[in-house]
Amino acid sequence: MKTNLTLLKWLLAAGIGLLAAAGCASPDAGKSLTDAALQCINQVSSERQLELVEYEIHKIVKASDKGAWYTIGDRKLLLTCKAYLQGGIDLTDFNPLTDVIVDEERQAISITLPCPTLLSMDMPLQEVEVADERITGLRDDFEMAEINKILRLGEQQILDCVPALGLIDEAKQNARLFFEPALKHLGFASVYISFKQPVQK
Amino acid sequence: MENKTQNTVNFIINLFLKVLLAVVAVALLLYSAGGGIFAGSLFSFKRQKPAITIENTPMTIQDVRAVGKLVTASFYDEMIIKRNKQELVNTNDGHTGEIVIIQKAHVRIGVDLAQLRDEDIQVEGDTTIRITLPPVECLHVIMNPTDTDIYSETTSRNKKWAFEQFQEVLEPVKDTLLNRAKASKAMEKASQGAEDIVTEFLTACGYKHVFVTHTPSGPINLPDPETGTTTEDENVTPEA
Numbered sequence: 472m473k474t475n476l477t478l479l480k481w482l483l484a485a486g487i488g489l490l491a492a493a494g495c496a497s498p499d500a501g502k503s504l505t506d507a508a509l510q511c512i513n514q515v516s517s518e519r520q521l522e523l524v525e526y527e528i529h530k531i532v533k534a535s536d537k538g539a540w541y542t543i544g545d546r547k548l549l550l551t552c553k554a555y556l557q558g559g560i561d562l563t564d565f566n567p568l569t570d571v572i573v574d575e576e577r578q579a580i581s582i583t584l585p586c587p588t589l590l591s592m593d594m595p596l597q598e599v600e601v602a603d604e605r606i607t608g609l610r611d612d613f614e615m616a617e618i619n620k621i622l623r624l625g626e627q628q629i630l631d632c633v634p635a636l637g638l639i640d641e642a643k644q645n646a647r648l649f650f651e652p653a654l655k656h657l658g659f660a661s662v663y664i665s666f667k668q669p670v671q672k
Numbered sequence: 673m674e675n676k677t678q679n680t681v682n683f684i685i686n687l688f689l690k691v692l693l694a695v696v697a698v699a700l701l702l703y704s705a706g707g708g709i710f711a712g713s714l715f716s717f718k719r720q721k722p723a724i725t726i727e728n729t730p731m732t733i734q735d736v737r738a739v740g741k742l743v744t745a746s747f748y749d750e751m752i753i754k755r756n757k758q759e760l761v762n763t764n765d766g767h768t769g770e771i772v773i774i775q776k777a778h779v780r781i782g783v784d785l786a787q788l789r790d791e792d793i794q795v796e797g798d799t800t801i802r803i804t805l806p807p808v809e810c811l812h813v814i815m816n817p818t819d820t821d822i823y824s825e826t827t828s829r830n831k832k833w834a835f836e837q838f839q840e841v842l843e844p845v846k847d848t849l850l851n852r853a854k855a856s857k858a859m860e861k862a863s864q865g866a867e868d869i870v871t872e873f874l875t876a877c878g879y880k881h882v883f884v885t886h887t888p889s890g891p892i893n894l895p896d897p898e899t900g901t902t903t904e905d906e907n908v909t910p911e912a
Contacts, residue, residue: 518743518865520742520743525737525739529732532729533727536724553734557812568876590743591778591780593812594816594817615825615832615835619820622817626818657877
């Protein structure tokens with residue numbers, strides 16, 4: 472009996488020691504000031520972007536939280552939101568000296584523009600509405616932090632669907648509609664607009 | 673006979689103790705290894721909550737607009753907003769509670785070239801062009817859910833913050849950040865950037881003398897002369 476009690480004490484001590492070691496191992500250990508410095512950004516920065524198309528998107532976000540096996544009840548949330556996607560060309564890849572060719576004899580101009588891309592997305596919180604909220608059993612209401620996390624998931628879903636929107640083709644068409652009349656107004660008889668291949672990341 | 677019974681009882685007790693010790697040791701080992709197969713179960717003291725999931729729902733394109741906005745500067749800012757429920761006007765529910773939000777914003781500044789009129793472009797001969805660009809303006813103030821961080825929220829009597837109350841807290845923030853952007857060097861940078869881009873492009877088109885000017889911008893939100901406050905001072909706590 473005495474031996475068993477001694478064994479019990481040693482095993483418990485070993486277990487507590489392992490627990491303490493696990494608790495001390497912080498996932499943040501090892502981060503240095505260098506990592507923090509990489510997160511600094513300039514408050515004011517230069518841009519060279521021409522927005523050519525804006526999409527107005529309406530999305531319904533359906534969230535559910537069934538909870539763990541020991542929780543009683545579940546939670547559901549239905550939100551409607553709007554997002555505005557701006558597509559266009561990033562002129563940092565545009566060099567007027569090489570990408571603009573003028574033929575004075577034929578009064579023609581040829582411009583090679585960078586391939587359009589998604590430039591920015593605006594999902595204003597003021598345009599989000601809570602359509603329905605269902606809380607059953609012993610569950611608590613959704614906290615603001617949880618609703619914000621749900622909206623972040625919705626935002627990511629919208630971004631994931633951008634390639635299927637046809638935004639790039641629409642921006643190319645608008646680029647032609649934008650530059651051709653303007654350049655013809657400046658006196659060019661023929662205007663040729665082409666686009667570079669998209670930069671693969 | 674009594675000895676035999678005693679020995680049997682002792683054997684059972686010893687066996688039970690050994691089994692119990694083995695279970696406790698294995699459970700502690702698994703927990704210290706990060707929970708393992710017991711993560712999220714009763715045995716895990718961390719008791720990780722299952723994640724909230726959203727369904728993959730389709731989205732509707734309500735409108736597609738052709739625009740011509742030249743963005744030449746960006747202004748990034750963040751502020752800490754601390755509000756009490758009792759300070760709310762439109763959505764006050766009579767309860768107490770406090771919310772602290774860290775809000776980031778990205779303001780895109782530039783020129784809306786769609787506002788250019790024919791009379792803004794004057795061509796003199798084959799080599800000179802004069803162009804008056806529209807005023808520099810803040811084209812977008814972007815405050816997405818990923819830019820919003822709810823640092824803490826407290827409530828009384830289990831009456832949590834409603835989403836409409838959260839929206840009322842954030843309503844004046846956009847104007848404040850917009851005013852900060854307008855008062856910063858970003859407007860000047862945007863103006864210079866727009867002139868540079870248009871000059872480069874027109875020079876590449878063959879014009880030797882390019883004169884680019886701007887229509888003056890609108891006024892910045894100045895302090896109220898009676899109260900001395902701007903929307904920047906009302907209802908928000910400036911970042912420490």
